[in-house]
Amino acid sequence: MRYVQKQDHLVEIVNDGFLKIYKELRSFNMPIKDGELVFRAWLKRIMINTSIDYYRKFIKNEPVKVDVEDKVDGLEYFTETPIEKMSYDELISLIQQLSPMYKLVFNMYVIDGMSHQKIADEIKISIGTSKSNLSKARLNVIKLIEKKSYSAIWTT
Secondary structure, eight states: OOSSSSSHHHHHHHHHHHHHHHGGGGGGGOOSTHHHHHHHOOOOOOHHHHHHIIIIIITTOOOOOOHHHHHHTTEEEEEOOHHHOOOHHHHHHHTTOHHHHHHHIIIIIIOOOOOOHHHHHHHHHHHHHHHHHHHHHHOHHHHHHHHHHEEEEEEE
């Protein structure tokens, strides 16, 4: 759900990912040491790459209407520093509100730990565009967190 918003996109990505895993399972050589960790990393990489491939094929050209002001209504308020008390699900909820390209770069860089060079190579953009999109995504996430905090103050 970090890469897509719609449930039908998610189902398609998961199905495609597991199909790739099933097809390549015979070629995976399980190491004796840390086999489970290596296997999990292999699964994760396949699912991330499947998400990126899906984005490139289908989501990249979808029209996007992003209105940060409208997206934050009804979100809960944090009494302490918002980012410190934010759960994984709440962070994902905020990331879901980003435009597709900002969401993609934010996920790849912040959550998956990819370099800007790797991101640029994967989704066919320049390194500068990757950096710019990350910067704008971070600003939008900060605005969403601030808006979430302020709107909760006025509703309590």
